[in-house]
Amino acid sequence: GAGVSQSPSNKVTEKGKDVExxxxxxxxxxxxxxxxxxxxxxxxxxIYFQGNSAPDKSGLPSDRFSAERTGGSVSTLTIxxxxxxxxxxxLCASSPDWTSYEQxxxxxxxxxxx
Amino acid sequence: xxxxxxxxxxxxxxxxxxxLPCNHSTISGNEYVYWYRQxxxxxxxxxxxxxxxNETNEMASLIITEDRKSSTLILPHATLRDTAVYYCxxxxxxxxxxxKLTFGTGTRLTIIP
Numbered sequence: 001g002a003g004v005s006q007s008p009s010n011k012v013t014e015k016g017k018d019v020e021x022x023x024x025x026x027x028x029x030x031x032x033x034x035x036x037x038x039x040x041x042x043x044x045x046x047i048y049f050q051g052n053s054a055p056d057k058s059g060l061p062s063d064r065f066s067a068e069r070t071g072g073s074v075s076t077l078t079i080x081x082x083x084x085x086x087x088x089x090x091l092c093a094s095s096p097d098w099t100s101y102e103q104x105x106x107x108x109x110x111x112x113x114x
Numbered sequence: 115x116x117x118x119x120x121x122x123x124x125x126x127x128x129x130x131x132x133x134l135p136c137n138h139s140t141i142s143g144n145e146y147v148y149w150y151r152q153x154x155x156x157x158x159x160x161x162x163x164x165x166x167x168n169e170t171n172e173m174a175s176l177i178i179t180e181d182r183k184s185s186t187l188i189l190p191h192a193t194l195r196d197t198a199v200y201y202c203x204x205x206x207x208x209x210x211x212x213x214k215l216t217f218g219t220g221t222r223l224t225i226i227p
């Protein structure tokens with residue numbers, strides 16, 4: 001079946017602009033995770049959803065970052081007033097529910113802020 | 115076909131060093147050892163990663179054996195907030211996209227007051 005998809009695959013934006021990143025999880029997966037990975041670093045957890053609610057937003061780096069999920073499926077990560085330090089690969093993963101050991105990752109969105 | 119094995123649970127006294135072992139005997143030359151932890155109902159938190167040299171950051175130290183078949187995560191002065199499940203994962207540095215990440219069962223670390 002279809003895996004996790006993300007769009008766009010690449011995004012170049014000017015400092016100060018807003019960006020929206022989209023994630024389509026595997027059908028039926030109720031848990032959805034957002035991470036980012038800077039060059040040479042590990043995954044940095046941002047936020048996760050169980051259904052449409054976000055029990056843990058502790059990883060969001062600042063109030064410029066927000067995420068929503070509607071209908072228990074597609075999620076959007078929004079970064080307002082982008083800064084150069086926001087440049088990274090943003091990865092989305094889904095799993096059957098938040099207690100699952102396995103997370104299935106999408107291909108990621110490479111964000112470059114110039 | 116787990117790539118890592120960890121003890122299911124450990125206790126550690128508050129203020130003491132917590133040493134969490136992980137075996138990864140099938141690790142390949144270009145794979146890194148990552149450690150994450152998960153506090154109940156929260157998302158996975160990155161702790162540290164390494165290739166072959168010992169690593170230290172503000173959270174922990176990672177000791178990797180010379181043959182790279184095992185490693186130990188050290189929390190130098192454990193606090194009650196360090197109670198969590200700790201996961202040892204072996205991955206390539208840039209292989210997270212389009213991959214399935216298996217956290218495994220991890221080690222449930224309980225810090226005792």
